[in-house]
Amino acid sequence: MKRMFFATVGLAAFALAPQGAKAQDATWGCQVLLCAASQSPSWQGVSYCVPPMTKLINAMKKPGFSWPICHEAKAGKPGREQYEDCPAGTSVGYSESGRDWVKRTPNKCVQVVDRCENRNDFHARYGNADANARANIKLRTLYNDRDNLSKNGCKVQVTMPRPQRSNPYFFDIPNDKGTKERFWFNLRT
Known part of the structure; x- marks a missing residue:
């Protein structure tokens, strides 16, 4: 189905082109779109795609860059989403930085767990402080009574880094029925 879609986008891109037009004759924006939509292999594995995508990457580094449109x-x-969704049972957490801690980055996943309900499971997951440090997992015990810290410290807030996408850019491309399909890609050479 992806190949069919790739072909459909390709045909649409050349519909207004003169007879005898070739893929390399497409506008730069259409070349970028076709290459970004390539999934198996990604654009890095398609020899035709390397020159227009390398041109794009270099152009992005220059002041006044404007994305080429098809x-x-x-x-x-394209859109860009740096982070994957947090795993089931966790929610997005934020790092705050910058002047007056105004900049909020959604780069954490947070979960509250009860370590008293299943001590063995909790210990297997989070009992190794060195492993937690290597994975940048932070544990904070939550107490019901702030005046009596020994009272019910079963609830623990677990904070871990949010997974980053290997393909953070995407195009939402309408198919022949007008429904948009999302195609993820990266700009690594």
């Missing part, structure tokens, strides 16, 4: 495909500029 108007025929109606996809616009």
Whole structure:
């Protein structure tokens, strides 16, 4: 199905081109879109895609960069999401930094667990302080009574780094029925 879609986008990109047009004759924006949508292999494994994507990566480093658009495909500029969703049972946590701690980065996953309910499971997961430090996992005991710290310290807040996407950029490309499909890609050479 992905190959069919790739071919459909390719045909759409060349629909307005003169007879005898070739893929390399497409606008730069359409070349980028076609290459970014390549999934198996990714654009790095398609020899045709390396020059336009390398040109894109170099252009992004220059002041005044403007993303090349493929108007025929109606996809616009790509989006970017640096982080994966947090695992089930956890929620997004934020790091605060910058002046007055104003900048909030959604780079953590947070969960409250009861270490008293299943001590063996809790110990197996979080009992090794060195392993927690290597994985950047932080534990904070939550108490019900702030005046009496020995009272019920079963609840523990577990904070861990949020997984980063290997392909943080995406295009939402409309298919022939107008439904947008998301294609993830990266810009690593």
